[in-house]
Amino acid sequence: MAKLQNIIPVKLITKTVGNINVDIDELTFDSRKVKGGCCFFAIRGTQSDGHSYIPQAIASGATAIVCEELPAECPANVTFIQVENSSLALGYMASAFYGNPSQKLKLVGITGTNGKTTTVTLLYRLARRMGHKAGLLSTVVNYVDNVEVPSTHTTPDPIQLNALLRQMVDIGCEYCFMEVSSHSVVQNRIAGLTFAGGIFSNITHDHLDYHKTFAEYLKAKKRFFDELPSDAFALTNTDDRNGMVMVQNTKAKVYTYSLRSMADFRCKVIESHFDGMMLNMDGVEVWTRLLGRFNAYNLLAIYATLMLLGFDKNDILTGISDVTPVSGRFEYVRSSHGVTAVVDYAHTPDALENVIKTINEIKTENQRLITVVGAGGNRDKTKRPVMAKVATELSDIVILTSDNPRFEEPEEIINDMRVGVDASQAKKVITIVDRREAIRTACMLALKGDIILVAGKGHENYQEIKGVKHHFDDKEVLTEIFKSLQV
Ligand SMILES: CC(=O)N[C@H]1[C@@H](OP(=O)(O)OP(=O)(O)OC[C@H]2O[C@@H](n3ccc(=O)[nH]c3=O)[C@H](O)[C@@H]2O)O[C@H](CO)[C@@H](O)[C@@H]1O[C@H](C)C(=O)N[C@@H](C)C(=O)N[C@H](CCC(=O)O)C(=O)O
């Protein structure tokens, strides 16, 4: 419960109609959830404009309405607050409604095309391993210390987000590690939050269906750093050509990390095997079970962040030597006849290239790589041919299949992918729409010693088709098929 006048920043108000000294029990941006005591936010969305649901919200007993445009009729028993941007107001008011919880713990956000889930999940695990209560907001799952809360998004809406932060503060969490998606910045889901630090992993091809251009995509991610407070840190990857662009206007203190050149925090990959890597992290050798140069970047960002948060260097390195892969990130299943299948979430050209190059670096010449990959429906279409091109150029056999078709026809998604396959590589490519059949075919083709990469879905335990999430788990399917093929 809160007084409306106490949770809305005056600077955001354009006009008020009615009594703003009213009690608010709940905030919502969905008219279908409105009841007495609710403050409804009319948000202009990608599918519809929330303003068209104001009458429904009033009919359902809304106590207050926050909107960018006042309705023609303003009933006397409802308070109206006109603002310039409803989603911005929602961020600030959700934070205030829950007592500004992000000011009562150290909130660290990471943005970038890839590496966010890996980095925040391991930060969360390491902070808790070193004896501190912590929270996690990620694509895979949210945690309020050790209590699991299902994820609806990579970055939740402001109401969910601040409610979770409140719960974290209430049980004594000192830290929360969260992913900041580019969508969430554009939609003001992180408005009103106070960050102790921001991390930039990398920016490559993805989400152009939403941002339309790479420049807009970059601008969205850069805005996260532009809005960091002066007492926060901004940790950026200077091996990414946009690393310094991200932080050029930040008020936060800038720190850099790199595997290639001088930086505040440095790392080198000394050895790379199928069961782990030897790294030189800021002058200290440390073994990790994680694989791939891309994970060396994630681990260096993790090391730097924990150092900036004041953790002990030796405790951090000991923790890094113990961490295991994050669900769906380079996990593997081995068959009884010597085939290794890797399950990975790579669903962008850069991620796919990284994970395939990692496998090619580790495998021997006479081990073949069979890559099973698709592309999500109702997502960035332009990455589809690029992913197919990367897969066919770097694998021995490629099976193009379905990922989450969503509301698109699977065959059309695969056709978009095939466009990227050069004629010279076409003989490597098989097309099988049914993902289970595609994985089965890979398992049947694989000879002893071969490696199968099943990419794109990672931790996902569903296949989304026409709005229905059917159970589907790559690791489960591989295990079942390997068992059925056991001689
Ligand atoms: C494209 C996108 O991001 N859409 C998000 C957005 O919905 P929208 O703008 O499409 O909303 P809309 O359907 O147009 O409705 C407009 C407004 O009217 C309201 N409404 C609607 C119907 C009604 O009857 N009454 C009513 O009040 C809605 O609640 C909304 O406030 O705001 C919603 C509420 O916060 C989000 O759930 C929704 O995420 C959708 C489901 C989604 O799939 N988002 C993905 C693309 C996403 O956010 N991904 C990122 C990054 C992924 C990654 O890289 O990992 C993420 O952070 O997860």
Ligand SMILES: Nc1ncnc2c1ncn2[C@@H]1O[C@H](COP(=O)(O)OP(=O)(O)OP(=O)(O)O)[C@@H](O)[C@H]1O
């Ligand atoms: N630092 C990195 N650079 C490039 N690729 C990476 C990096 N870290 C992980 N990857 C690859 O990208 C995939 C996704 O990793 P992760 O889930 O950590 O990224 P994310 O940023 O959370 O992705 P999303 O935006 O979809 O939530 C991994 O399965 C791996 O193939």
Ligand SMILES: N[C@H](CCC[C@H](N)C(=O)O)C(=O)O
């Ligand atoms: N297997 C998923 C991965 C992308 C999920 C997330 N990054 C998003 O864009 O919603 C797909 O392509 O459908």
Ligand SMILES: [Mg+2]
């Ligand atoms: Mg993620």
